[in-house]
Amino acid sequence: MNFINNFEVALNGIKANKLRSSLTMLGIIIGVAAVIIMISVGQGASKRISDQISSMGSNLLMVSPGAGQGPVRGASGNVNTLTLEDAEAIAGLSMVAGAVPELNTGATIVYENQTWTSQINGTTPGMQVIKDWPVSSGSYFGDDDVQSASLVAVLGQTVVDNLFPPGTDPVGATIRINKLAFTVVGVLSPKGAAMMGQDQDDAVYVPITTVQKRMLGVNNVRTINVQTETQDSMAYVQTSIEELLRERHRITGSKTDDFSVLSLTSVLEAAETATGTMTILLASIAAISLLVGGIGIMNIMLVSVTERTKEIGLRMAVGATESNILNQFLVESVVLCLVGGFTGIITGAAVAWAISKFAGWPTYITLYSILLSAGFSAAIGIFFGYYPAKKAASLDPIEALRFEK
Amino acid sequence: MSGKTVILLENVKKIYQLGETRVFALKGINLTIREGEMVAVMGSSGSGKSTLLNIMGCLDRPTAGIYYLDGENVSQLAKSRLARIRNKRIGFVFQGFNLLGRTTVLANVQLPLIYAGAGKKEMAERAKEALAWVGLSDYLEHYPSQMSGGQQQRVAIARALVNNPSLILADEPTGSLDSKTSIEIMAVIQRLYLEKGITVIIVTHEREISQYCRRLIKLKDGRITEDTPVMNPRNAAEDLAAMPDEGEGQI
Ligand SMILES: Nc1ncnc2c1ncn2[C@@H]1O[C@H](COP(=O)(O)OP(=O)(O)OP(=O)(O)O)[C@@H](O)[C@H]1O
Ligand SMILES: [Mg+2]
Numbered sequence: 001m002n003f004i005n006n007f008e009v010a011l012n013g014i015k016a017n018k019l020r021s022s023l024t025m026l027g028i029i030i031g032v033a034a035v036i037i038m039i040s041v042g043q044g045a046s047k048r049i050s051d052q053i054s055s056m057g058s059n060l061l062m063v064s065p066g067a068g069q070g071p072v073r074g075a076s077g078n079v080n081t082l083t084l085e086d087a088e089a090i091a092g093l094s095m096v097a098g099a100v101p102e103l104n105t106g107a108t109i110v111y112e113n114q115t116w117t118s119q120i121n122g123t124t125p126g127m128q129v130i131k132d133w134p135v136s137s138g139s140y141f142g143d144d145d146v147q148s149a150s151l152v153a154v155l156g157q158t159v160v161d162n163l164f165p166p167g168t169d170p171v172g173a174t175i176r177i178n179k180l181a182f183t184v185v186g187v188l189s190p191k192g193a194a195m196m197g198q199d200q201d202d203a204v205y206v207p208i209t210t211v212q213k214r215m216l217g218v219n220n221v222r223t224i225n226v227q228t229e230t231q232d233s234m235a236y237v238q239t240s241i242e243e244l245l246r247e248r249h250r251i252t253g254s255k256t257d258d259f260s261v262l263s264l265t266s267v268l269e270a271a272e273t274a275t276g277t278m279t280i281l282l283a284s285i286a287a288i289s290l291l292v293g294g295i296g297i298m299n300i301m302l303v304s305v306t307e308r309t310k311e312i313g314l315r316m317a318v319g320a321t322e323s324n325i326l327n328q329f330l331v332e333s334v335v336l337c338l339v340g341g342f343t344g345i346i347t348g349a350a351v352a353w354a355i356s357k358f359a360g361w362p363t364y365i366t367l368y369s370i371l372l373s374a375g376f377s378a379a380i381g382i383f384f385g386y387y388p389a390k391k392a393a394s395l396d397p398i399e400a401l402r403f404e405k
Numbered sequence: 406m407s408g409k410t411v412i413l414l415e416n417v418k419k420i421y422q423l424g425e426t427r428v429f430a431l432k433g434i435n436l437t438i439r440e441g442e443m444v445a446v447m448g449s450s451g452s453g454k455s456t457l458l459n460i461m462g463c464l465d466r467p468t469a470g471i472y473y474l475d476g477e478n479v480s481q482l483a484k485s486r487l488a489r490i491r492n493k494r495i496g497f498v499f500q501g502f503n504l505l506g507r508t509t510v511l512a513n514v515q516l517p518l519i520y521a522g523a524g525k526k527e528m529a530e531r532a533k534e535a536l537a538w539v540g541l542s543d544y545l546e547h548y549p550s551q552m553s554g555g556q557q558q559r560v561a562i563a564r565a566l567v568n569n570p571s572l573i574l575a576d577e578p579t580g581s582l583d584s585k586t587s588i589e590i591m592a593v594i595q596r597l598y599l600e601k602g603i604t605v606i607i608v609t610h611e612r613e614i615s616q617y618c619r620r621l622i623k624l625k626d627g628r629i630t631e632d633t634p635v636m637n638p639r640n641a642a643e644d645l646a647a648m649p650d651e652g653e654g655q656i
């Protein structure tokens with residue numbers, strides 16, 4: 001008996017009982033779809049984080065005021081300790097590629113009769129180098145604008161979309177922020193959503209001195225973003241910054257720092273590891289449903305073997321060997337699982353797509369999740385199909401022929 | 406009839422172990438059947454007819470004794486070897502037809518060829534040939550449930566002969582049929598040995614059926630008690646021709 005014959009016999013077995021075959025497959029379809037969906041949701045989350053890491057630029061350290069643990073905690077402490085001079089001093093350290101201070105405030109922006117509330121980020125031209133964020137139109141403001149606290153603004157794409165009619169180039173237009181008239185000098189190329197879904201394009205960049213002097217009337221900066229020259233020098237630069245600022249802020253002995261230096265990349269990497277763990281967890285839960293589907297296959301195959309006892313006896317009488325019968329039922333269950341697995345992959349991909357489309361969650365279907373589910377369903381077919389197939393093959397032909405339903 | 410021995414049984418015994426008790430289904434059978442014979446096996450229920458037929462058909466192995474099929478000792482061959490032998494040399498006809506219900510007549514007849522490893526085209530050709538031989542060329546795509554008992558048994562005979570066996574074994578082939586249909590089936594079975602020279606062994610309860618055979622073996626309690634030529638062998642085709650065309654055929 002050749003393989004094609006064997007395969008056809010198995011296929012006919014499936015076709016002969018379409019309803020039961022499809023119900024059997026349903027378990028596998030749901031299981032595989034669940035695995036695909038869960039992995040794609042998890043992968044979507046970690047892809048978003050890794051995108052965020054790369055969008056932030058590499059080798060970044062963040063200096064925040066206060067002794068807090070992170071940028072958010074620090075904000076509630078003593079917030080006035082960092083200055084522009086601190087940033088300049090940090091920029092002068094060795095292995096530092098750039099130090100960019102930032103000070104932001106929320107404000108309502110008005111253009112003609114349109115208004116939009118957004119984040120106003122005061123910064124220096126170094127920002128676009130550190131964040132690797134080019135303009136799509138116009139240009140970034142220069143150092144001289146920072147020197148003179150000019151009323152110039154670079155807009156994120158979302159701000160443009162909400163203030164200007166479609167198709168107009170905002171460069172050269174005058175917008176009002178807190179009653180101050182700013183000239184738009186550039187538009188940033190769209191960057192997309194960051195981690196946690198905040199829209200990075202919903203921001204306006206202006207010279208930091210403008211925010212300090214003209215808008216808030218303060219002298220401090222909110223944070224200083226530092227880029228090191230190499231990945232390896234990050235720890236070294238972090239220590240140098242700490243030493244430098246302790247000296248500048250006259251913190252001696254065991255007094256606590258009034259600032260903190262944090263590697264954002266490492267925070268996000270930790271978050272990435274956490275989502276990776278979550279992905280595995282989600283996938284394992286989904287895999288359990290696949291396992292249940294597999295047990296369903298075994299159950300149906302056992303029923304099928306019993307129901308077809310007489311057929312098995314007849315096949316043996318006309319010359320089927322034990323391995324012929326074994327293969328017939330094994331191929332049958334593997335085909336059921338593979339067809340179910342394939343349908344499940346398509347269903348899962350469709351649902352994952354729908355989730356990102358309608359619920360706005362990022363999902364990301366990886367080749368490995370597809371290969372994993374395909375391999376897993378084939379394995380389930382063999383594993384759970386083997387026992388019923390073996391049972392069928394070891395029937396005694398005479399007993400089987402005598403079997404009455 | 407040539408003298409070649411198809412079946413040679415030497416003191417064949419079959420003992421079933423049922424818990425504590427042992428059932429002696431066959432108590433030492435010695436039997437020679439030559440090529441082209443048509444043998445009826447009779448005996449009361451439980452006398453061991455089916456057991457004997459199953460051993461001769463390589464579906465079962467004797468507990469003791471030796472079975473030579475075409476001169477080869479097959480009494481203790483491995484199951485897979487026995488399956489090959491059943492496939493190549495033996496055809497079975499059962500009382501209950503044993504057709505696959507969800508499969509067409511053509512596919513049913515092809516079944517033994519699947520396990521012989523035949524190609525698709527060859528399978529279809531040979532199955533059609535066999536079905537033509539039993540007079541069912543017009544029923545290739547029918548399903549068994551759409552056919553009468555006699556027609557179904559003819560499909561089963563076509564299936565038994567499709568792989569050109571040298572031996573056809575039938576366990577009460579007319580047991581589920583009315584008497585006229587039984588004679589029709591006997592006519593087909595007689596043609597197997599008249600036209601194709603196939604050795605045929607039939608287990609039957611009915612004296613009338615045994616009269617269409619040439620040799621009669623009687624079993625009692627697992628032993629052969631009688632082994633005689635059939636006195637007035639009948640020709641089923643002639644009997645059918647002599648019967649009225651309509652009405653319930655009676656003998
Ligand atoms: N698998 C088995 N296990 C135990 N005993 C069996 C088995 N098969 C047959 N027997 C016994 O062997 C004896 C012969 O059985 P067999 O089926 O050969 O009889 P038979 O002549 O074909 O009867 P019938 O005319 O009713 O078909 C009986 O006593 C039966 O009970
Ligand atoms: Mg019997």
